[in-house]
Amino acid sequence: MATRTAPFSGFEFLIAWRYLRARRAEGGVSVMTWISLIGIMLGVAALIITLAVRAGFRAEFVDTILGSNAHVTVYSAPQEVVAGTGIFSSLMPDYQDRAERIRKVPGVTRAAPLIRGQAMATFDDRSNVADVYGISAEDLATIPRVANPKTSRGDLARFGEGIAMGSELARELGVTLGDRVRLISPNGAKTAFGTSPRVNAYEVVYIFTAGRWDIDRTRVYMPFAEAQSYFNREAGADEIEVDVTDPERVDDWTPQLIAAGGAGTMLWSWRDASGSFLRALDIEDNVMFVILAVLVLIATMNITSGLIMLVKNKGRDIGILRTMGLTEGSVLRVFFLCGAFTGVIGTAAGVALGVVFALYIDQVMAFVNWLNGGGAWDPSIRGIYALPAKLQPWDVTKAVALSLGLSFVVTIFPARRAARLNPVEALRYE
Structure with a gap:
């Protein structure tokens, strides 16, 4: 009878890490792992960069309004x-x-x-x-x-x-x-x-x-x-x-x-003058977050396809592990960790890339401006002279929570499939 082990024991991490970095000739799916990891990294980075730029644009726009115009104008009827x-x-x-x-x-x-x-x-x-x-x-x-x-x-x-x-x-x-x-x-x-x-x-x-x-x-x-x-x-x-x-x-x-x-006193505030534009920015922020969240979801779906292939290739190993006493829960956690590793590493790399990009946005825009031969940012259209970026902890937290949440959720289905694999069927033709 299979004995229960403590959830997420050390050996489960070792097996998951071994499967994750195995070569294709050994029954691994390292190529799919890299595709998933890079996709998540780019999706998270794009989300952080977009949120930082939108926050910076709004902050700069409001600051230029409040720094050169009245907060509220008092006039007479x-x-x-x-x-x-x-x-x-x-x-x-x-x-x-x-x-x-x-x-x-x-x-x-x-x-x-x-x-x-x-x-x-x-x-x-x-x-x-x-x-x-x-x-x-x-x-x-x-x-x-x-x-x-x-x-x-x-x-x-x-x-x-x-x-x-x-x-x-x-x-x-x-x-x-x-x-x-x-x-x-x-x-x-x-x-x-x-x-x-x-x-x-x-x-x-x-x-x-x-x-x-x-x-x-x-x-x-x-x-x-x-x-x-x-x-x-x-x-x-x-x-x-x-x-x-x-x-x-x-x-x-x-x-x-x-x-x-x-x-006869009448008032006209800065919100009356620019409120509709700021509300439009808020709506655009929400729409952009949803669109980029879909891109992150697509990237995390590669984890599912990679794990399904991994389960298929590791059917014999799963059968042996089950006959040695590994429980369904342990098998589920092993393959869950395989997907979780990809999500965590991809998310961490995406956060690093997004933060660096946001911190050096001026140099990035200078390079883009050089590629375009000048005029990449037209202040007559956008109102301000440069593309600012403002990193906010809440925005980074949202991107990380979204990426990790999706990575963990999409991992559950293939992990359950591996846990329910019948060891007799897995070893019958070996």
């Missing part, structure tokens, strides 16, 4: 300027008081009045549309992505003497520090003959790179008082941009900000 005239305006004449009340809201880190308008920026024979932001020098210095000395040129202390311009806009206009750029606005001085365009020339004293192509290509900062005069907003401000301590929970501040802003 249009109100009739003079009763009965039918003339409405959303200008905030009491912007200083509003900004002061908003700054006192717990969790608010910044409240900066703004003037916003559009103008045509021209230099020599080049021109481009510019989004002009009128802001004080003190408030401009608190914008992280704009006031970063590592990615900017010029002296921010001279902002009161000229304008600050995005690097892409400066490049397209051919502008360098010290050049004078003309800004042309269609809403200029009102005369008896109509409204004439307003044309002013300003020295470029600061050139910044915010990290977002659309911002760097269009944005111009102008001193607040000058912007009031240039856009005929002497009576007030267009809006107040507000930053909070936790931008991901910006909606929690809605009641307090509306109360501090007073009657």
